[in-house]
Amino acid sequence: MDENKEKELxxxxxxxxxxxxxxxLTSEEKEEVEEILEKYKNTDEEAQIVTDWDGLAQVxxxxxxxxxxxxxxxxxxxxxxxxxxxPEENLCExxxxxxxxxxxxxxxxxxxxxxxxxxxxxMNAWGVITFILTFISSILCIVFGVFAVVTAVxxxxxxxxxAENKFVSAITxxxxxxxxxxxxxSQAGGTLFDAGNKTYQKLIKAYAGxxxxxxxxxxxxxxxNAGVLEQLKYKAANExxxxxNKMMDTYGELQTAYSNALNEFFGKKEKADxxxxxxxxxxxxxxxxxxxxxxxMVAYFQYLFCSVTDxxxxxxxxxxxxxxxxxxxxxxxxxxxxxxxYLEKGDYEKAEKTCxxxxxxxxxxxxxxxxxxxxxxxxxxxxxxxxxxxxxxxxAETMYTGQEGYSALHYAVPMEEAIVYALQGEKEKAIEAIDxxxxxxxxxxxxxISILLHYLFHVKGTEPVEEEGEKIYDNxxxxxxxxxxxxxxxxxxxxxxxxxxxxxxxxxxxxxxxVFMNGEVDWQ
Amino acid sequence: xxxxxxxxxxxxxxxxxxxxxxxxLLCKMMGxxxxxxxxxxxxxxxxxxxxxxFPTAAKSFWFCxxxxxxxxxxxxxxxxxxxxxxxxxxxxxxxxxxFGIFYLYVALGAFTNMFPSVEDALMMWEKYKxxxxxxxxIFAPAAAIMYIGSFAETRGVTFVTNCLLGAAMLLL
Numbered sequence: 001m002d003e004n005k006e007k008e009l010x011x012x013x014x015x016x017x018x019x020x021x022x023x024x025l026t027s028e029e030k031e032e033v034e035e036i037l038e039k040y041k042n043t044d045e046e047a048q049i050v051t052d053w054d055g056l057a058q059v060x061x062x063x064x065x066x067x068x069x070x071x072x073x074x075x076x077x078x079x080x081x082x083x084x085x086x087p088e089e090n091l092c093e094x095x096x097x098x099x100x101x102x103x104x105x106x107x108x109x110x111x112x113x114x115x116x117x118x119x120x121x122x123m124n125a126w127g128v129i130t131f132i133l134t135f136i137s138s139i140l141c142i143v144f145g146v147f148a149v150v151t152a153v154x155x156x157x158x159x160x161x162x163a164e165n166k167f168v169s170a171i172t173x174x175x176x177x178x179x180x181x182x183x184x185x186s187q188a189g190g191t192l193f194d195a196g197n198k199t200y201q202k203l204i205k206a207y208a209g210x211x212x213x214x215x216x217x218x219x220x221x222x223x224x225n226a227g228v229l230e231q232l233k234y235k236a237a238n239e240x241x242x243x244x245n246k247m248m249d250t251y252g253e254l255q256t257a258y259s260n261a262l263n264e265f266f267g268k269k270e271k272a273d274x275x276x277x278x279x280x281x282x283x284x285x286x287x288x289x290x291x292x293x294x295x296x297m298v299a300y301f302q303y304l305f306c307s308v309t310d311x312x313x314x315x316x317x318x319x320x321x322x323x324x325x326x327x328x329x330x331x332x333x334x335x336x337x338x339x340x341x342y343l344e345k346g347d348y349e350k351a352e353k354t355c356x357x358x359x360x361x362x363x364x365x366x367x368x369x370x371x372x373x374x375x376x377x378x379x380x381x382x383x384x385x386x387x388x389x390x391x392x393x394x395x396a397e398t399m400y401t402g403q404e405g406y407s408a409l410h411y412a413v414p415m416e417e418a419i420v421y422a423l424q425g426e427k428e429k430a431i432e433a434i435d436x437x438x439x440x441x442x443x444x445x446x447x448x449i450s451i452l453l454h455y456l457f458h459v460k461g462t463e464p465v466e467e468e469g470e471k472i473y474d475n476x477x478x479x480x481x482x483x484x485x486x487x488x489x490x491x492x493x494x495x496x497x498x499x500x501x502x503x504x505x506x507x508x509x510x511x512x513x514x515v516f517m518n519g520e521v522d523w524q
Numbered sequence: 525x526x527x528x529x530x531x532x533x534x535x536x537x538x539x540x541x542x543x544x545x546x547x548x549l550l551c552k553m554m555g556x557x558x559x560x561x562x563x564x565x566x567x568x569x570x571x572x573x574x575x576x577x578f579p580t581a582a583k584s585f586w587f588c589x590x591x592x593x594x595x596x597x598x599x600x601x602x603x604x605x606x607x608x609x610x611x612x613x614x615x616x617x618x619x620x621x622x623f624g625i626f627y628l629y630v631a632l633g634a635f636t637n638m639f640p641s642v643e644d645a646l647m648m649w650e651k652y653k654x655x656x657x658x659x660x661x662i663f664a665p666a667a668a669i670m671y672i673g674s675f676a677e678t679r680g681v682t683f684v685t686n687c688l689l690g691a692a693m694l695l696l
Contacts (some may be wrong), residue, residue: 126563151608196613
C-alpha cells in the first residue's frame, strides 16, 4: 500500500473518532469542534488536490509542477490586480495588460516583456527571400562582371590611345579585346560574349584615323548584322560605311571596266606615252560628274593610267593631290604614292611635307619614316637619315604591341639604316641593321637588301664563292647548313624575285650609289 | 511626394525588401527592438522597418551607414556588368542584353533605396551633433550625405534621377 492511501485512511479514522467525542461535549465545545472540523475538511479537500497533483507529479518533477502552478496563480492574481490598478494610459500599447516600461523613457509605449520580444522579432520573410535571391544573382553577376571587366580593360586602354591619336596602339588594344572575347566564347562553346557594337565603331574610327578605313570592313559587317548602323550613336560608323561602300563600289566597277586597258599598258616593254591613255583619262573625268561614283576613286584610276605610261609624273601628282583633297579617308591610296612621286621628281620638300602631314594626323604612322629617310638619303644627308631612324625607334618604344618584348618598329626603318650604313661603308652596322629588319618582318624589298648586303659584306670577302650558274649566297649560316646555297634557291624559299638593280650590283655592273642615290626611288 | 515615394518603392520592390532586410538584421545585431517589420507601408516609412531609436550616436550612425553601404555595394556589384555591357560595349548579344537590363534595374533600385528613413536620419543627425569635434569632422561627409539623401529619397528625387540615368544609358 502506498503512502497516500495510508494517509487517506488515517485521516478518515481521525474524523470518525472526533465525531464520537463531539457528542459528549458542551455546546461551546461543539462549536469549537465544528470549526476545527470545517478547517479539517478544507485541509482534506486541499490534500485531495495535492494528492491528485502529487500523483501526476510522480511521472515528472513534483516541485516543478507546484512552482509552475503557483506562478500561474500569482500571474493571474497579479493581472487581475494590474487590470484593476494600472491606469489605462500606463498600459503597454502592444499587449495592453502590463505597465509600460518607463525606466529609460517616460513616454515609452511598451512593457518590458513586449520590448524583449520585439528584440527577437522574426525576420521579414520577404526580406529574407529577397536577400537569398539577390545573393544568388550577385554571384552570377560577379562572374559576368569579371568577364566584362577583363574585356573592358583593353578597350579602355584603346580609348586612352585614341584620345592621343595613337591609332595603331588603339587598334592593337581593341583587337586584343576581341581576341579575349573569341577565347571566352571558344571556352564557353557558344557566342554568349561579345565586345559590343561600340568597340566595333571605335575600331572603325581608329582605322579611319590611320587613313586606312578599308581595313575596317569586317567591323562594318558586324554593325550591319547587328542592325544598329541607323542609330544615332553609330552615326560616325554609318558615315564611314557609306563612304567605304561608295569607294569600293566605284573601285569594283572601274576595275572591271579598265583592268584590261591597264594590263595592256603595263605589259608593254617600253612605257607608252601618256597621250595614248588620253581617251581613258577623259572618260574617267566624265565619270566624276556622276554622283554614283566616288570622284576620288575615279581620280585614283586616272593616276593608275599615268603611272603605267611615260612622262606622266606631273599628271600623276595632279591626280594624287586631287585624291588628297578628299580627306584622310583616302590616305591609304594617295600618301605613299604621292610621296614617292615627289621624291622621284626631286621635290624633297613636298615629299617630306606629305610625310609630316600624315605623321601629324596619325603620330604612330611609323611607316612614314621610311620615306623621310629615303628623302634624306637621296639628298646625301646620311646623318639626317640615321637621326630619323632613331626617332622612329623611340616612337616604336612608346607604341603598344600587345606582346611583351615585341617591337612595333617597322622593318623598313632598319632596312633604310642598313642602306645608309652600306653607303657610308660601315659594313658591320649595315649587316646588323638588315638582320634586325629581317627579324621584324620581311617583304621583297628587305629580302633583296639582305641578300645584297650579306653578299657584299659577308660572303664575298670571307667565304668561298662557288659558281653554280648564279652567284652563290649563304646569307644566314642556318640556311647554308641546310644546303640552300644559291641566290635562286634562297629566293624561291621565300617566294622572292631578285631585283634587277640588286643583281646588277652583285654582278658589279652598278654601284650602291648608282642605285640608292641616283637611280629610281623605287629601286625594285 | 509621398505617392511618388510609394510608387518608387513598388517599382523597386526587390531593393525595398532588401533595404528592409538589412535594417532588420542590423536592429537584431544591435539589440534594437523592432516595432513593425512591415516593409510596404504608406508614408515616410515606406520601404523601411519601424524600430526604437538607438541609444547611442555610434549605433545610430552605423545603422544608417551600414544599411546604406550594403545597398550601395549591392547596386555597385550589379551595376558594373550592366554598365559595361549595355553602356560601354553596347552588347549585341541578346542574353547579355537581357541580363544587363535586369542587373541595371536591380542596381538602380538599390541606389534608389540607399538612404535611411527620415526618422532615422533625423535621429542620426541629432546624435551626430552631440559627437566630439574630431568624430564630427570624420563622419561629417557621410552624415551629411545620409541626412540630405534621406529627404531626397522620401521625396522621390533619387527615384527620378535613377530613372533618367537608366533611360539615358539605354537610349543614348
